[in-house]
Amino acid sequence: MNEITIDIIAGVIALTALTTAGGLLLQTLSRRFRVDGSPLVAQIDACLPQTQCGQCGHPGCRPYAEAIASGESINKCPPGGRDTIEALADLLGKEPIPLDAAHGTTELPKVAVIDETVCIGCTKCIVACPVDAILGAAKLMHTVIADECTGCDLCLAPCPVDCIALVPRSWPTRDIKSTASREVIARG
Amino acid sequence: MAECRIIQSPRRLAGGLQRADGKALSLSQPLMQVNPPVLQIALPDTLQDIPPERWSIGAQIEAGQPLFTTQEGITQACPRTATVESVGTGKTLSGSPTPCRLLNLTVVDPDPPRQPSLTPLPANPDGRTLRQRAADAGIVGLGGGGFPAHLKWQHRLHTLIVNGAECEPFLTADEQTMRLRAPAIWDAVVALMSALSLQRCVLVLEDNKPEALAALQAAYPSVLDAQDVCITVIQSQYPSGAERQLIWLALGLEIATTTFPVEHGIVVHNPVTLAALADALHGYPLTDRIVTVTGPSIVTPGTFQTPLGTPIDLLLSQAGGLRPGHHNVFHGGPYTGWPISNTAAGVRATTACLYAAPVVSQTPSPCIRCGACAEVCPVQLQPQQLFAALTHDQLDEALHVGLSQCLECGACDVVCPSNLSLTKTFQDGIRDHQIQQSEKQRADRARTRFEARNQRLLKRSEADETRRAVRRERSGSALDRIRAARAEETH
Secondary structure: OOHHHHHHHHHHHHHHHHHHHHHHHHHHHHHHOOOOOOHHHHHHHHHOOOOOOOOOOOOOHHHHHHHHHOOOOOOOOOOOHHHHHHHHHHHHOOOOOOOOHHHOOOOOOEEEEEOOOOOOOOOHHHHHOOOOOEEOOOOOOOEEOOOOOOOOOOOOOOOOOOOEEEEEOOOOOOOOOOOOOOOOOOOO | OOOOEEEEOOOOOOOOEOOOOOOHHHHOOOOEEOOOOEEEEEOOHHHOOOOHHHOOOOOEEOOOOEEEEOOOOOEEEOOOEEEEEEEEEEOOOOOOOOOEEEEEEEEEEOOOOOOOOOOOOOOOOOHHHHHHHHHHOOOEOOOOOOOEHHHHOOOOOOEEEEEEOOOOOOOOHHHHHHHHOHHHHHHHHHHHHHHOOOOEEEEEEEOOOHHHHHHHHHHOOHHHHHOEEEEEEEOOOEOOOOHHHHHHHHHOOOOOOOOOHHHHOEEEEOHHHHHHHHHHHOOOOOOEEEEEEEOOOEOOOEEEEEEOOOEHHHHHHHOOOEOOOOEEEEEOOOOOOEEOOOOOOEOOOOOOEEEEEEOOOOOOOOOOOOOHHHHHOOOOOOHHHHHHHHHOOOHHHHHHOOHHHOOOOOHHHHHOOOOOOHHHHHHHHHHHHHHHHHHHHHHHHHHHHHHHHHHHHHHHHHHHHHHHHHHHHHHHHHHHHHHHHHHHHHO
16 A cells, blocks of 8 residues: 555545544534524513413413414514513514504503402412412412412402402502603702 | 811812802701601501501600611601500602501600610620611611611621712701711711721711811811821712712722622711711610701791601791792702602601792703703713603613613703703603513513423323323223123123
């Protein structure tokens, strides 16, 4: 064997080794850093108010985000209102459109309150709550963890004694956007 | 006699305002004591669910006895010996829509507590004793912040700055305190320096307070000779008394708005707070505070030693009342004050000044982009850009151009030729931003809880499925056995 043949063989072996190593590395990396689902869905989900109320026709915000990612319209979220539609329009490069009234109207955020003197402890609301914000046990009084309640109203319908009401939140909330003029105070 | 070093600060604020200070208005009268027949104490937000039965109607509470303790550990003492008239809900000073729990007291003995209700502390108390005492005596920031003093001392500190700048026009409570109570202020400085083992103390004054300077110098204790203590005189300019601005003027250090001065070892106290702390060391809790009642609408402006809870109306009438006509009464000074809507409410620990001015109808006109606001902004913002962004609902843009750096000092309002309420707009913007942040956190929590619940439901349904499969198999094999047995029988 002359020197040139040896050189060619050495080159081929070296290149094969390099490409194999690179391929293996890429494969391990792609397995290790695999992202489940589309990252767009997470971005859309971040724009939604996480009320989990289902007014859009989907069982929660994440499923609606998945539907938007596959082409559903962006104006089906009443709790998010104008802010959410604008944020989604920005994200997806679409034009903001008015809220679809078929899904409801934007209201001030609320919180559920259980009338504890009426509650019979049936646990039906606990099962219905999408964010586990109701505490209680069978035949024992239930109560709402106000801090965790999203005001989705899903607990109202299952209650057999109608002891749950939605009331305005006691902590400061953002106003529904309006163009009311700002107050001017003269200081002399 | 010991001499205190006096340093002229070489630095001055960029921007800011230099206007007629109007301080002589309330300093022409000596300090007067107010003796109200009734007191109205508003309970702090965190104590709103205290049952009314806590205080029995008609019961007598001695002056200096504790009324309640807040979550931060601050104990509010009863300002005067009084009987409980009622415990109810009512309107707050600012007239905010959420009602406030109020404690109404009828004063029995109008004199301030003559006997210390806490045991007087020995000289040079340690840090822990001092913190406990400040909390028990209800010492909060009396400059207007109302932040509990003992919480500031939990950090590792090296420098004490006494904020005697009092840069806002018309305010004189700090100046009057420094003139009349200079020895008490130095006592508190001595106690703080030894208890917190501080390395230096800088007392900062504006150059329009020569009498306060003379009083402080005369009262300077020789104990402090061995320590690094000085008085720094700065140029009179609004808002040099803002905490970060003051630190820069006094020490040449810039503190980022994302951190607090205490995190850098610097604690800033108002001289009124220090005087109250000196009283606390002698066993007297915070029951009174000095209030400046001033402004063009007040008949005889002055400074008043006022029990906490004194109705604002009564305090105004002590100052000769309001001139005829329509007036706005502000809680705080002419620039940073907010309008008081309920003048029947009581004086708070943070009420440093009541400022009254005639109602002037000013119609705002559009921004002409003159840039006057940018020239006076002490933190070099472009208020006209912030305003444009906020009035067009672009909060993100406003944050990008520095909304969170705004001091809400009101200097831009004063110079605006279009009479725009810039500061009010910025305050609303900052509030909206805070609400947005908290709603985002809330949404993140809701998302986590929703996903956790879905996981749990999924796991449960899978478990149910496997159990069912096992049962099916078992019952299936049982059936087979029965069939086999029957088949055998028939054979």
